[in-house]
Amino acid sequence: MKGIMTFQDRLLGLTNAIYRFPLTIIFLLLATVINSMDIHSSNDYSRYILSLIVGAFLGIVSQVIYERFFNNKVIRISLFGISAILALIYSYVISNADNINTEIWIKTIVGLFALFIGFIWIPVIKSKFSLNESFMAAFKGFFISLFFSGVIYVGISLIIMAVNQLLFRIGYNSYSHAANIIFLFFGPTYFLSLIPLYTIDYSGDDGETQYRVEKTKNNVAIASSCPKYLEILISYIIVPLTAVFTVILLFYILGNMGGKFWSDNLLEPMIVTYSITVILIYILVSRMENKLAEVFRMIFPKVLIPIVLFQTISSIIKIGDMGITYNRYYVILYGIFATIAGIAFSIFPVRKNGIIAALLIVFSMISIVPPIDAFTVSKNSQLKIFESVLNNNNMLQENKIVPNKDISSEDKQKIIKVLEYLHQIEYTDKVSWLPKDYDYYSDFYKTFGFNQYEQTEEVNQYVYLNLNMEDPIDISGYDFFIPHYVYISNYDKKEEEISKFEKSNKTYTLKLNVTSKDSYLSLWDENQKEINRFSYDKVLQRFENYAGDTKGLIDMEEAVFIEENGVSSVKLVIKAFNMDRTADNKSFNIESYILVDIRQ
Structure with a gap:
């Protein structure tokens, strides 16, 4: 009987939460629906989901403002309307952004945090209750709702797994849909059902007033009580x-x-x-x-x-x-x-x-x-350092950067770190000194005159190169075209067949050979005679100390290697080259196109 009463109380609490926070429930329901669409679709719905979550937070704050300071339904509706408008403004702002970058994420998280603190603090402003009681109620409510949501999700997951294995197949997205409904809709709704009403209603006759006051105090006392184990x-x-x-x-x-x-x-x-x-x-x-x-x-x-x-x-x-x-x-x-x-x-x-909560929100x-927010201040600070270093080294002339490889290591590091930070917050395209369409990875060397990742006397080197895919590949004069990927380190020893092909009723085999001393491609005829060999040392010698005009991109002339004789020709076109060399190991991986010409 007690269990039934408890269940009825919980169900009534959920119903009251829906009635008490209608705007938030609507936003959470829409977010759940759109996130369900996102699970099934390859389209990006994150902007809409984020906007609805912001709207849900605005909804709970508008409700507690109404409960604490007003008693007029028109004002309540007006507060909900303002919250909806603010959510639409937020949605418009992030929709016009190229993507949801670091700045948007951090500002959104901080804004949601401020709204949540407001949700805890506003109900007890100049109230008979304190922030300590409101905080404890929210603290308990969060972990209780999280625990219940977790238990329900585990249970539903076990049911889905049992049905999938014993009865019929269920789509793999079922777990995602279950998590979506439980953690995005049920969990927050259950949390709101655990938050008591802090406003004491003094309307009515003395007996009724006393009953309402005692009921509110009792509800707050239960919600904010600290369990003995805690x-x-x-x-x-x-x-x-x-x-x-x-x-x-x-x-x-x-x-x-x-x-x-x-x-x-x-x-x-x-x-x-x-x-x-x-x-x-x-x-x-x-x-x-x-x-x-x-x-x-x-x-x-x-x-x-x-x-x-x-x-x-x-x-x-x-x-x-x-x-x-x-x-x-x-x-x-x-x-x-x-x-x-x-x-x-x-x-x-x-x-x-409560003073602390107010300070935290401020x-x-x-x-x-803006203009004193974290990102505006940090951008201005970094640009000031950037400009100072460039001017001190005569690298800024007529609002354009002039390459200079002879500046001090300290100034190089400042430039590298500033550019790294501006790239991280996606601000390089707004720096007037940088070339139009500046690419952080490929344009650094030609812009500043030195490599972004300087080699040191210690053996610790990384090289990452890619073929400029706008250049056409000349395949004339070759019989076979073979895409190939290889990864090799000092400790590899292997021999594997890459491809077999026929010409003039004769079969030829292309192999990869890796020994402790060398790694190479070998071409064999049908009599198991090696007729050509291409050593990867040629690639390493060209690229391991690479210092081209751009860092990261190589043109077709640099990418092509040819090993030929009177019997055959092997042409290697490097699509991507990555090398990692430390004191103990040298490893590299090469993605390439292998062209073979048989001349006999």
């Missing part, structure tokens, strides 16, 4: 482990304040992760009454301040040489936020933790809104 896990396991890690971190920082700390790039992500952990634990233990929780609340915010502050200063110092990238922008911005959070936790009571919006 309290034990956090207080007696996670908090002590965090304390030990903090001691180690402090010893390292104090022992290396003279130098290494300020240049250790590995420490940067570690401290960011540490500070996020401390802030999350602080909010989770805010309502716990055991001794370890109290000690954590009293000590750790004060310890967090100097650790994060020093790391933020270190990150700011590092931008002096190579400027700001969007990664470092976020590290510095988060460092500022974490420092303020530590101060706020040290000054204000735990009930005022900082998130700063990072995605």
